[in-house]
Amino acid sequence: MTKDLVCVATSDLVAVCRGRTFPVEDLSDRLTTGVGWVPANLALTAFGEIADPNPFGSAGDLRLRPDPATRAEIEPVLGGGALALYLADSVTCDGEPWDCCARTTLRNAVRDFEAATGLRLLVSFEQEFTLDGHEPYPAFSIRGLRAAEPFGSTLVATLGAAGLEPENWLPEYGTNQYEVTLRPAPPVAAADQAILLRELVRDVAARHGRRASFTPMPVSGGTGNGVHVHVSLLQPDGTPATHDPTGPGGLSAPAGAFAAGILDHAQALVALTASSVISYDRLRPHKWSSGGAFLGLRHREAMVRICSPVNSAAGTANLEYRAADATANPWLLLAALIRAGTAGIAGGLIPPEPVTGEVGELTEHGRAAARFAPLPASLPDALRALAADETVRGWFPPRLLACFEAVKHTELALAETTKDVHEVLAHVY
Template sequence: MDELVTLLTTDLVAITRGRGFMPAALEGYLTRGCGWVPANMALTPFDLIAEDNPWGSAGDLRLMPDPATAIRLEGLGTTPLHTYFSDITGLDGTPWECCPRSLLKRAVAALEREAGLVPVAAFEHEFQILGADWAPAPAFSIAAARRADPFGPGLMGLLKAAGLEPEMFLPEYGTDQFEVTCRPAGALAAADRAVALRMIVRELAAHQGWRASFAPKTAPDGVGNGVHIHLSFRDREGQPATYDPARPGGLSEAAGRFAAGVVRHMPALLALTAPSPLSYLRLVPHHWSAAYSCLGLRNREAALRICPIPELPGTDPAKVANFEFRATDATANPYLALAALIFAGLEGLRAGLAQPPLVNTDPSGMTEAERARLGAHRLPESLPAALEAFRADAAVQSWLPPVLSDCLVAVKRKELSLVADLTPEELCDRYAAIY
């Protein structure tokens, strides 16, 4: 059967795009890559280019595939899915300053160089199946899992074949909603896995005649689809470096300072981690989705949550300790979101910030004075407010090349203009069809 090999990159609006060729030409393309255009980074989710992008019609780039990211999957009812994730480079092969994947590499290198920490990450995805003719079933139930059969086992098998190390598949709280997780990996591999997982879920759902949507909301009053980014650290010798049982929440001193940096810069981070107008229908209090910039211990209303450690024989707390950033969704580019978190944490380490107080109840139920004492501040409630915080945070601006920051703002302003007149229902429908 004929097939195509596709070199892929994921842009500012988390759309994975690329160019394909016949397998017989693979060796040459692995060496020289294929052509790409700077203004492709200025595409909105609706395939209109932001007019005030930094490049216009000028410039040429290359998609340079990473051989370690090869995926080839059969059994999807069409031709095999054969892909490579790519870095965007100049014509001479040097990294392009606006390449999200290369930015994540720079963040990882900076954290190890300056703090001696190597990040380990995992992306936890929620999505909904649209178009399936299923009878109702209780949330989290075996009935909800079995009525989708063989989707669950088929998905886990495909993820395993693709090298993603799938960990768990479960029916979630929302209507026809599922969650899927993969084992932790190095930061770059984790972000690659996030992109691959979304791609494979959509392929398999389409094969069943359904549509899988990772949109933050598919209905205004429905349960949101989040992406939780789990983080832990190892030192340069590969030993766990996240846990200290003598400290609050069990976080090591370095992990606590890292968490402080994330909390301090969280309002600006939302422009990269919750970067669509629809994201803010999800980020509201009482929805376990993170509406306040604070650190919590096993508190699902905290935007940064220290995850529980099983207290069972044979469990090594140092190996399983981690925290998760919850104010993320699938309209975010995984490379940019994770790079931003790493840079934010590194700022906390550079400044020697103290670990934030633990907020272990819903901040919206506190008084203003209580929230102020704990440093639990309401996060931006709209994309324009997040973009304003993004532009105002000098540290965040220093992490990104100015041209990338300018492009992001231009794209998001264009995106906002294209949906300005939509009702919440229309907004959900529009994004559910894309994400």
């Protein structure tokens, strides 16, 4: 005998989805009351230990209040019951927003962006992962695509059934690497869908006897898995507002300022968007990820890439942030980018000259015009940049930022004594 279950979950600061589960019969009550949660859960590291010290200690209680719009159905495993998964806001026991809720932090960033700019945003997450269980085939090949069957077609159907609107499914460049993208959505929905997609990918893989991992570096020195965040600007009536053929790289003034805001705080932002000790193995030149802090026109080593319109359709133009991976919480990651973009627009920032060729071939004048800067070489470097950037720090609740930094410094210490960090994190992600 089995029973259908409901899980109410949140994504923590190491981008692990955690929550509590109950019988489906209790759902109507739990949609209002939520489920119990503990503040210190936010201080869990990717290695399983709680960061110490952290802002919460052992005190306090919270509720995870599910958002009905996030419901995703997960098929039974081995004849078990079905599982309905909901993402939640973290709230106090009085139902008030908790200052350390990353989902609320993103919602506030979107609200402030719209108020400051009069614009709206559409966002899409492009996510790569490694799929074990078959021999390697050539990159982007039909054989690579078919080797993933029946996982691939089941995944596309599962995503569609969950309301996630898959757009692309393909074998990628790396060994047994695949990519899946979803259609653009408003920011909070897009980040929710990024979280749900990872859970569904891993679940479908497990049901087919495989392991899917979004780890940024499956093996040291190999090809990494990234998360690329595509952002489009819209007028309030939905008219595209990213493209202007007379602007630098074809960007409108607000889109250029949005990109400039990100690049102005690139060093600190990376700590929030590529958040693990192994993330920095892929953030370097010639890794097809992000080889430096610069704006690129159709350039796949840029931190911010200008994706030009297709067939002159202005609505297809967007900005792509490439210095991210799945160890970063999607809500926090996107909140950071939106805050930076808001600051850029509010400050009337002018974007640097877009790079179109190889960075290594730029002249001294070209590098200056591009305002090229290297990215942090390691997580400690990125955390130092975050600690020094008072503007970025001001975008986040102090306790949330303190907890994030405590988690990351604890992970650095734990990594020192972990035998195979790459394999441990491949299992986690």
